[in-house]
Amino acid sequence: MLILASCGKPSGFEVVDSYPEIYPDYVGVTVPEGIAELRFDMADGRRFTESRRDMGDSIMVSVKAWNKGDRKGVEYKAFPIYKSSQAIDPYVAYRLIEPGYESWHDIGIYQRELASFDERAIVTNEATGKGCLNCHSFCNGDPENIVFHARGRDGGTVFAFGDDAKIVNLADVGPKRQGTYSAWHPGGRYLVFSSNTTHQSFQIGGDQPIEVYDTASDIIMVDLQTDSVTVVFDTPNTLETFASWSDDGRTLYYCAAPAVENVSLGRGGMRYSLMAIDFEDGRFIGEPREVFSREDISVSFPRIKGDYLLFTASAYGTFPIWHREADLWLLNLRTGEAHSADVLNSPEAESYHSWSSNGRWVVFGSRRDDGRYTRLYIASFDGNGHFGKPFMLPQKTTDFDMTRLKSYNIPEFLRSESPDRQDQTRQLFR
Amino acid sequence: MKKFPMTYALLFAAVFCVTLVFQSQTIQQHEALSLFLLTGDYFTQTFREAWPLSRIVASFISGFFRFPVVGCLLTALLITLVYLFANILFRFLGSLAKPSASVLACVAWYMFVHAGCDPLPVVKILFRLCIPVLLVAMFLPKDFLLFRKELSRGTLLLAFIAPVAVVSLATAFGRTPRMNEKWATIEQAARKHDWDKILKTADVMSASKDREMIPFAMLALNAQGRMAENLNAYPVKGPEDLDMEGVRTRRGYYFSSILQECLGCNYEALHLISQSGCTLPYGTSMMVLRQTLKYNIALGDQRMIRKYIEVLKKSPANRAMAKAAEKAYLKKTATGTAPAAVSDSLAFNGNATVPVVTNNPIYNLILLASHGAESPMLVDRLNAYSAFGDTAN
Numbered sequence A: 001m002l003i004l005a006s007c008g009k010p011s012g013f014e015v016v017d018s019y020p021e022i023y024p025d026y027v028g029v030t031v032p033e034g035i036a037e038l039r040f041d042m043a044d045g046r047r048f049t050e051s052r053r054d055m056g057d058s059i060m061v062s063v064k065a066w067n068k069g070d071r072k073g074v075e076y077k078a079f080p081i082y083k084s085s086q087a088i089d090p091y092v093a094y095r096l097i098e099p100g101y102e103s104w105h106d107i108g109i110y111q112r113e114l115a116s117f118d119e120r121a122i123v124t125n126e127a128t129g130k131g132c133l134n135c136h137s138f139c140n141g142d143p144e145n146i147v148f149h150a151r152g153r154d155g156g157t158v159f160a161f162g163d164d165a166k167i168v169n170l171a172d173v174g175p176k177r178q179g180t181y182s183a184w185h186p187g188g189r190y191l192v193f194s195s196n197t198t199h200q201s202f203q204i205g206g207d208q209p210i211e212v213y214d215t216a217s218d219i220i221m222v223d224l225q226t227d228s229v230t231v232v233f234d235t236p237n238t239l240e241t242f243a244s245w246s247d248d249g250r251t252l253y254y255c256a257a258p259a260v261e262n263v264s265l266g267r268g269g270m271r272y273s274l275m276a277i278d279f280e281d282g283r284f285i286g287e288p289r290e291v292f293s294r295e296d297i298s299v300s301f302p303r304i305k306g307d308y309l310l311f312t313a314s315a316y317g318t319f320p321i322w323h324r325e326a327d328l329w330l331l332n333l334r335t336g337e338a339h340s341a342d343v344l345n346s347p348e349a350e351s352y353h354s355w356s357s358n359g360r361w362v363v364f365g366s367r368r369d370d371g372r373y374t375r376l377y378i379a380s381f382d383g384n385g386h387f388g389k390p391f392m393l394p395q396k397t398t399d400f401d402m403t404r405l406k407s408y409n410i411p412e413f414l415r416s417e418s419p420d421r422q423d424q425t426r427q428l429f430r
Numbered sequence B: 001m002k003k004f005p006m007t008y009a010l011l012f013a014a015v016f017c018v019t020l021v022f023q024s025q026t027i028q029q030h031e032a033l034s035l036f037l038l039t040g041d042y043f044t045q046t047f048r049e050a051w052p053l054s055r056i057v058a059s060f061i062s063g064f065f066r067f068p069v070v071g072c073l074l075t076a077l078l079i080t081l082v083y084l085f086a087n088i089l090f091r092f093l094g095s096l097a098k099p100s101a102s103v104l105a106c107v108a109w110y111m112f113v114h115a116g117c118d119p120l121p122v123v124k125i126l127f128r129l130c131i132p133v134l135l136v137a138m139f140l141p142k143d144f145l146l147f148r149k150e151l152s153r154g155t156l157l158l159a160f161i162a163p164v165a166v167v168s169l170a171t172a173f174g175r176t177p178r179m180n181e182k183w184a185t186i187e188q189a190a191r192k193h194d195w196d197k198i199l200k201t202a203d204v205m206s207a208s209k210d211r212e213m214i215p216f217a218m219l220a221l222n223a224q225g226r227m228a229e230n231l232n233a234y235p236v237k238g239p240e241d242l243d244m245e246g247v248r249t250r251r252g253y254y255f256s257s258i259l260q261e262c263l264g265c266n267y268e269a270l271h272l273i274s275q276s277g278c279t280l281p282y283g284t285s286m287m288v289l290r291q292t293l294k295y296n297i298a299l300g301d302q303r304m305i306r307k308y309i310e311v312l313k314k315s316p317a318n319r320a321m322a323k324a325a326e327k328a329y330l331k332k333t334a335t336g337t338a339p340a341a342v343s344d345s346l347a348f349n350g351n352a353t354v355p356v357v358t359n360n361p362i363y364n365l366i367l368l369a370s371h372g373a374e375s376p377m378l379v380d381r382l383n384a385y386s387a388f389g390d391t392a393n
Helices: A263-269 A422-428 B006-022 B024-033 B040-046 B052-066 B068-114 B120-139 B153-173 B175-192 B195-201 B204-209 B213-223 B228-233 B250-262 B266-278 B286-299 B302-313 B319-334 B361-370 B376-386
Strands: A002-004 A012-015 A030-032 A047-054 A058-066 A072-075 A079-084 A091-097 A108-113 A119-124 A133-139 A142-150 A156-161 A164-168 A182-184 A190-202 A210-223 A228-233 A238-245 A251-258 A273-280 A283-292 A298-305 A308-314 A327-332 A338-340 A350-355 A361-366 A375-380 A407-414
Touching: A030 A375, A091 A133, A108 A133, A119 A142, A119 A422, A133 A182, A133 A407, A142 A182, A156 A422, A164 A422, A182 A238, A190 A238, A210 A263, A228 A238, A228 A251, A238 A298, A251 A283, A251 A298, A273 A298, A298 A350, A308 A350, A327 A350, A350 A407, A361 A407, A375 A407, B006 B024, B006 B068, B006 B153, B006 B175, B024 B052, B024 B068, B024 B175, B024 B286, B040 B052, B052 B068, B052 B120, B068 B120, B068 B153, B068 B175, B153 B175, B175 B195, B175 B213, B175 B250, B195 B213, B204 B213, B213 B250, B213 B376, B228 B376, B250 B266, B250 B286, B266 B286, B286 B302, B286 B319, B302 B319, B361 B376
Parallel strands: A012 A072, A030 A079, A210 A238
Antiparallel strands: A002 A047, A047 A058, A058 A072, A058 A079, A091 A108, A091 A407, A108 A119, A133 A142, A142 A156, A156 A164, A182 A190, A190 A210, A210 A228, A238 A251, A251 A273, A273 A283, A298 A308, A308 A327, A327 A338, A350 A361, A361 A375
């Protein structure tokens, strides 16, 4: 199909043996069948035409570009967009929020259908009196069961199971600890939360606008069957955070770092290691063991699929999105070997990530486009430790994300469309 | 040829002149705090609110308030349109039509002035008038009159002029419009670093009545290197009058962002102008976007500069400015003056030792000085705080 991007074409084109520089960069990416159309522009803003040929296992895209008034343009080497036979979950959920700073205005958790450009709100803070909404998670990608925090007046943690929803202030029950980052046990009965005392600070100089750190963090577990809350880790000399379950639910992975006396001054020395503890019949058994630790790496966001664990590595600290050096690393749980997932990374921060239900795709947040606004990228995974080149979540217009003034946050694949939770949540705040 | 009714021209001229003379800063300030962008997110958010079409039209018009003369012309046009529609609507009132229409138009004008030059109330009135006007124009017989008495020309003129005069005087001398105009002048002058204008507007008498003006006056003196020696010139009670630390309002954040900009802390200025934007209906505004662009230019962040230029191009009233900024910046980067990229290596943790901003403004100044910042403003500010003894300690 010939797509005309502009009129006034030159009369001839010089053929070059190189790929065009396009934005977003879709050259050589691997996409799932049925993904929304990957639309792009010339990175330097030149006019262009494109034609796409379906070759079965790939689409070859030919591009001719020119400047206005040129008599001769450039015809580039056709570039491939590979098609994967591996299915992808049909939706991605994420939060949209202004990128950092203390306050917010509109926050919402949204879902985007991957086969189209359709984005809809699951719940926005219009339902909660404009308080903060954060840390949403779904049980095994099932949108029928969601938990998220709604902060502010009468706020707490919202648990929604189908048509039923309740709001619980975890600080009022059991060990009286607030919940922060959550992780559903695959069986659906247990929810583990980290309980963090978090501070946001702004730097006098340097090139990092914001730093976020914890002065304390522990881990608690909610039993949804008995409505009880127990403390998993409560160690004043260690900060435990970012819990995540193995696929079979028999192991809880988490990050831990020795506490530092003055975190603000000593934040450069805070490095989190990856730990694990076994879980059986509703109880944690044995002693925590170190899974991965390195002197120059602080581990965040461990997410497991099968034998692989993807985490974010940064030079220090626990909030890597504000660290330019933050990258995604892949750990082979069988061999214990970890390496940077180079094909996924960029000179800017790569941060929160999650696996698709079949483990063949990963979605993650990256600030590679401008260093400030997080955008979503999706990459294929072959099951043997190799990722494909990531592609930016396609949008209806190529300048959509350029002019969007919010960041994408906590992307999670969904196995189906999520119900609208707005009215349900509004009822809880009446 | 039918004579063009003088009343339209009179009303138009009155609104235009009064607005231009007494409200030109307020009109610009309204544009600064409003938002109109041709983006999906903007329209999605607007359609979630009540009266979305009115909001879109009002916001579109507000965009042109950036140019005071254009803003005043548009205002005069809107009010005259209300008068025109009202004349058609009140046709059945016979000779009372014009005075009644004048009253309605002046009510709309008054609402506009007291909403801080927000055209939304006027646009809502216009939309509400549309359908009744259409019905009256199309279906009411031309000879249907409720009031058949013919009033004298003089009486009619007086009845027309009276409400116009009332609103004109209220605009010129009313407490709220005058205060709005004063504050608009101060905030705009702060943005443009027009310190003399701030000192002229936030004079001692005004600052005594509205103490929030004192930090702005102090900032102006500080920028001129005269704050420490002029502490007694204003009714300064303590160090809290020298800044707006902890003032979590739009104005407080706005002031703090200008202060940080003057001290060379552009990241902190960005943080605070964003905070200021979060207090507004859309979470940002045209002024916040322009200031954000300005701070990113100061930081030399090419990609953020490009982003905000593209965002500003989505505003019809700011497109030309955005293109000019783009041209200027492209010229600058072409000559190789853009800063180099900073390391993204895991081995680089230079940011770990950078001091963080605290909520103690004096301590922040000391940190700035220890971090290598040198400016007469910094020294003058520290001297001013020192005048308050123990607090400085």
